[in-house]
Amino acid sequence: MPEGDTVWRACKRLDQALGGQELTQTDFRVPTLATTDLSGQRVLEVVAKGKHLLMRLSSAVTIHSHFRMDGSWHLYRPGELWKGGPDHQVRAVLTTGNWVAIGYRLPVLDLVATSAEDSVVGHLGPDLLSPAFDRDLALANLAAEPERTISEALLDQRNLAGIGNFYRSEVCFLLGLHPWRPVSSVDLGGAVDLSRRLMKANLRHAAQVTTGVDRPGQRSYVFERPGKPCRRCRTTIRTAPIGEPPRERVSYWCPTCQPEH
Numbered sequence: 001m002p003e004g005d006t007v008w009r010a011c012k013r014l015d016q017a018l019g020g021q022e023l024t025q026t027d028f029r030v031p032t033l034a035t036t037d038l039s040g041q042r043v044l045e046v047v048a049k050g051k052h053l054l055m056r057l058s059s060a061v062t063i064h065s066h067f068r069m070d071g072s073w074h075l076y077r078p079g080e081l082w083k084g085g086p087d088h089q090v091r092a093v094l095t096t097g098n099w100v101a102i103g104y105r106l107p108v109l110d111l112v113a114t115s116a117e118d119s120v121v122g123h124l125g126p127d128l129l130s131p132a133f134d135r136d137l138a139l140a141n142l143a144a145e146p147e148r149t150i151s152e153a154l155l156d157q158r159n160l161a162g163i164g165n166f167y168r169s170e171v172c173f174l175l176g177l178h179p180w181r182p183v184s185s186v187d188l189g190g191a192v193d194l195s196r197r198l199m200k201a202n203l204r205h206a207a208q209v210t211t212g213v214d215r216p217g218q219r220s221y222v223f224e225r226p227g228k229p230c231r232r233c234r235t236t237i238r239t240a241p242i243g244e245p246p247r248e249r250v251s252y253w254c255p256t257c258q259p260e261h
Contacts, residue, residue: 002067004162005199005208008048008129010073014055015046017075017099023057027093030109038063043096048129049121050161056114063092064120066108076100124161128196129203139188146184151242151251153183154191163195169223169252170210171195178258179242179251222252230254 002010026038042058053073055063065071071091074084077099082090084104092103103109112120125141126134141159153159154168163171171194172179177186202208209219211231221231226239235256241248 002051002071003164003166003199003208004048004050004127004129005202007051007053007067007162008203009206010067011046011048011053013075014053014073014101018043018055018094018096018101019045021096021098023094023096025093025095028109029091029093030106033109033111036111038094048127049117050124050127050157051164052121052124054117054121060114062112062114062117063094064108064110064112064117065092065103065106068107071106071108072104074102074104076102124157125159126161128160128162128192128199133196135189135192138192142183142188142192146182148183149180149242150177150183150186150191151179151249154195155243155249160192160195162199165249165251166208166220166223167195167198168249170198170221173221173252173254173258174210176258178260179240179253180260222254224252226252230257232257 020042022042023039026036028034028036038057044056044058046053046055051066053065057063072084074082076082078095082102084102089105090102091106091109094101126138138160142153145153150172151168154163154171155165171191174194175187175190198210205214207214207219211219211221213219222237225237228237229235230237233254233256235254237252237254239250239252242251243249
């Protein structure tokens with residue numbers, strides 16, 4: 001699932017291309033928006049809130065989307081071949097004089113009044129990538145359920161927004177935290193600060209890297225490396241689901257570097 005840094009970069013690209021531009025044509029290919037025409041509206045800005053993308057228009061309407069597992073927005077010049085997937089995966093086409101923005105495989109795509117954006121993002125905790133990130137509130141949110149596992153607490157977007165399974169797994173490894181460690185026994189400030197630092201460092205490039213080595217197969221310590229040797233101690237990386245169905249997620253950890261007790 002794309003995480004906060006991926007969504008932030010997508011918003012930045014869309015904002016640079018579409019910001020201040022008039023929509024000359026719109027085509028929404030989802031049943032609830034099939035007859036919607038936003039042509040003539042100007043794109044004011046495109047911003048991220050956690051893993052949510054908000055495209056604000058001059059009509060005081062916001063196009064809200066969420067990538068979930070494999071959604072994406074692609075930018076093309078008029079007449080350029082679309083390469084993001086087959087046509088049946090296109091959910092939105094937004095055209096300006098200079099660009100065509102194509103939304104592929106978007107499981108969440110709707111319109112809300114800009115004044116009512118809280119109806120879709122108001123449940124989120126502080127955004128890790130926001131300049132106005134409220135660290136104290138994020139810490140209070142995490143600490144509110146002291147017996148919860150640190151893995152589940154970090155992934156709960158109501159506590160803090162933007163972190164996903166990649167950063168959750170890597171932060172726990174770097175801090176020596178077993179995935180099932182209860183929140184009450186964790187340096188929450190250290191976990192939050194490291195999460196934010198890693199995500200902000202990766203805003204500069206498309207790849208998510210925690211090892212300092214931006215090469216395929218070498219970017220992570222434990223994430224998606226089950227059965228492979230730990231980069232530190234050579235112990236075999238383990239994996240198991242954690243969390244309550246249907247929200248359980250696969251966790252990766254080194255039994256030696258991340259002891260259970």
